[in-house]
Amino acid sequence: MQRIKHHITRIASSTERRVWMTALVAALVAYFLFELTGEVLEGETRAFDEGVLLMLRDTTDLGMPVGPAWLTKMMVDITALGGVTVLTLLVTLVVVYLALRRKFRTAIFVTASILGGWGLSSAMKIGIARPRPEVVQHLVEVTDMSFPSGHAMLSAITYLTLGAMLSRIEEQPALRYFFPIVAVLLTLLIGLSRIYLGVHYPTDVVGGWAAGMVWACGSWFAARWLLGR
Numbered sequence: 001m002q003r004i005k006h007h008i009t010r011i012a013s014s015t016e017r018r019v020w021m022t023a024l025v026a027a028l029v030a031y032f033l034f035e036l037t038g039e040v041l042e043g044e045t046r047a048f049d050e051g052v053l054l055m056l057r058d059t060t061d062l063g064m065p066v067g068p069a070w071l072t073k074m075m076v077d078i079t080a081l082g083g084v085t086v087l088t089l090l091v092t093l094v095v096v097y098l099a100l101r102r103k104f105r106t107a108i109f110v111t112a113s114i115l116g117g118w119g120l121s122s123a124m125k126i127g128i129a130r131p132r133p134e135v136v137q138h139l140v141e142v143t144d145m146s147f148p149s150g151h152a153m154l155s156a157i158t159y160l161t162l163g164a165m166l167s168r169i170e171e172q173p174a175l176r177y178f179f180p181i182v183a184v185l186l187t188l189l190i191g192l193s194r195i196y197l198g199v200h201y202p203t204d205v206v207g208g209w210a211a212g213m214v215w216a217c218g219s220w221f222a223a224r225w226l227l228g229r
Contacts, residue, residue: 019224026217033210040130040147040203049201050135056196063137065196075193076140082151082190084118087158094162109226110165113219117157120215121150121208136198149200149208152191156212159183161219187212 039045058064065072080086091114098107130147132138144150163183167176191205 019221022217022220026214029210029217030214033207033214036203036207036210037128037147040207041128045201045203049133049203052195052202053133053136053198057136057198062135065139065198072139072196075196078189079140079151079193079197081186082155082194084154087154091158091162094166098165105226106165106223109219109223110161113161113215113222114158117161117212117215117219118154121148121153121157121211124148124153124211125150130204133198133201138199139197140199142199146200147204147207148211149191149194149204151194152187152200152205152208153212154208155190156187156209157215159186160212160216164216164220165223 036045054062056066058066091111095107095111098104098110125145125147128147129145132142132146160180160183163179163181166179187209191209194200194205195202
């Protein structure tokens, strides 16, 4: 009995540390996002942003990205993973999977959380209204505003939220880390592809990552409160 109590105490202590660490990270990232947004609105990041985009283009032809042709094609394919069509399909499949496992509350929570994050992304774009980069040619078609990167933010919101939710229902401890790791990797690759394709400034992508991470952390806290541990 004493051993069981000690084990429960260790688990509770570990969970409490994880909660406080997540809260600290979310607060720091939120502060960073606030500062970055101010710098972007004041134009303080333009030199850095344009310098990075120019580094990724042939100096004799700004419409030609550095690297082999297959790299450009790969980046186009990767960036599609952060598009609304792919993300909608992915979320729908995950929600159906959760429903089939009779995790109805989790399915509803995932849907509401991700739709709310997507709404926030659109509101931020409209409110900040930063134009797209014009220093280099866009390698894919874009129409809306630039900051924060919708692909970076939506992929962070979607993949990180799904990764966290799926890890919650995974019973094998080793596999609980698989979903978050895959989510982070996909989010990073999608954001980098937007810079390479010339449709976003680096700070757009960093801002999207930050906003998405804060939202995902908030969703994690809400899930603990609404769905239990």
